[in-house]
Amino acid sequence: MRLTNVHGLSLPLAVWLLHDEYDYIDEPNYISATSLLKSTRQLVLSRRVNHEEREVDISAFLASSMGTAIHDSIEKAWTKSGRWAMKKLGYPDHIAENICVNPSEEQLLANTALIPVWMEQRAFRDITVNGVTYKIGGKFDLVLQGRLFDAKSTSVFAYLLGRKDQDYALQGGIYRWLNPELITDEHIFIQFIFTDWQKARARGDADYPQTKAIEYPVLMPSLEETERFIRNKLTEIQKYANSPDEEIPYCTDKELWRGETxxxxxxxxxxxxxxxxxxxxxxxxxxxxxxxxxxxxxxxxxxxxxxxxxxxxxxxxxxxxxxxxxx
Ligand code: SF4
Structure with a gap:
């Protein structure tokens, strides 16, 4: 990948934007949960691109770097001071003291009152479609007592439009399909943190979010519906893998993130x-x-x-x- 910095972002920010600790998996039949949500056209054609030759401006990493920073910060807070914070919030000692982030098997066996907080856990599951076995993987944000939580930093406008609700539902559905024993609630609890929230707008508009962060539950598809979605997507990828561009379905307005007419x-x-x-x-x-x-x-x-x-x-x-x- 060739990088540009057309906006002249400063060195301190440029280094931050290029920092990437994500543990990518490079296996031929591996597909991540979030990739499955992308358009078939994008998935098929991106495999035909020599990514070394792609030119990307570092400003393109701003949104993802902010998102990663928020995720890392939430994880650090739970790991370093989860118990202390819960006591401060008024939770009784017998609950706060038993909170444990990503406990080991031994810790779970040693203390049956332990309350696991599962964070950033990656899971894999194989699925065979038309004789080809794929490895599906995904790393959720946080699971607590069977509930799946996912932090998203976005604009208020994107939240109000609700265009991504179906993607959130499917993303949660795939995480549940990967972790059916951990995720037992039917909803994914989106934790919106708004990047452009305005206090003045909130005062005058009851429909506008009243705080900079809100929880937004979205009903997930059932395990059967989720598996059907995964199978259909993989079938489509197989179908168009070697097709000329003209035969691959066009990205829809939703997939193009097209603004309103x-x-x-x-x-x-x-x-x-x-x-x-x-x-x-x-x-x-x-x-x-x-x-x-x-x-x-x-x-x-x-x-x-x-x-x-x-x-x-x-x-x-x-x-x-x-x-x-x-x-
Ligand atoms: S139309 Fe745009 S979003 Fe869709 S595959 Fe082509 S470049 Fe990607």
Whole structure:
């Protein structure tokens, strides 16, 4: 991978952004839980890219580095001061004293009152599809008393749109499929930490999150539904593994992280290249506005911007992206 620093990020930050302790697995038939959530096009075409030749700007690592920093910090807090903090929060001694992060078999046998806090545990499971055996793996954030918790740093807008709810459900479902004995609750408890939360907005809007961090439970698919999803995804990957680009299904708007369509009303239909008179998120509102002007003017639908391609490892091999990026 060739790196650029087009925004001139400082050396202290650049070093932080390149630091990566993730224990990647490089096996031909290994697929991670989070990879399974990606589009088939991305999964198939990224295998045709020579990643050594990919050019990536270090600013692309900002979001993931912030996410990793939050995860590491939560893990450190539980490991170093979980018991102390629980006592401070009012939990009785017999509970706080028995909290143990990632206990060994011996610790569990020696103390039946122990309350395990499972953190960052990686699990594997084999699955055979059409005669090919794949190894599925994934590392969850935290499991406590059968409940799966997953921290996500994101914008308030992304949370309010709720577009990723299905991905969260599937991600949790795959972790449960990998760890059915540890994860027994039906929900994944997303721990949102908002990167752009504004106190002033919270005061005036009851629908806006009232704190910078909230818990958001999402119902996971059943174990059977999850396995069906995994099998279907692997079947699709097999089907298109050697197909030409044109035959691989296109990424959907959701997979492209496409922004919302904006409906632009122009009072003069002959001047749609300039600034619009008024913009609407809702098509019917735009047309109602035009009707209120005696039907004069025009409403132009402008599709939202595509964001996923910029971060996609299949970028160099994908022809669909040429529709959105002019080189
Ligand atoms: S580059 Fe864009 S269109 Fe192509 S696979 Fe990636 S996300 Fe999909």
């Amino acid at each position: 904006v409906y632009k009303y122009y009072s003069d239909p002959s001047k749609t290249s300039g600034r619009s008179t008024k913009n609407f998120d809702d098509k019917s509102e735009a047309h109602a506005f035009m009707a209120s002007k005696g039907g004069k003017g025009i409403v132009v639908a402008v599709a939202g911007e595509v964001k996923a391609c910029e971060w996609c490892p299949a970028f160099n091999a994908c022809k669909q992206k040429d529709q959105y990026f002019v080189s």
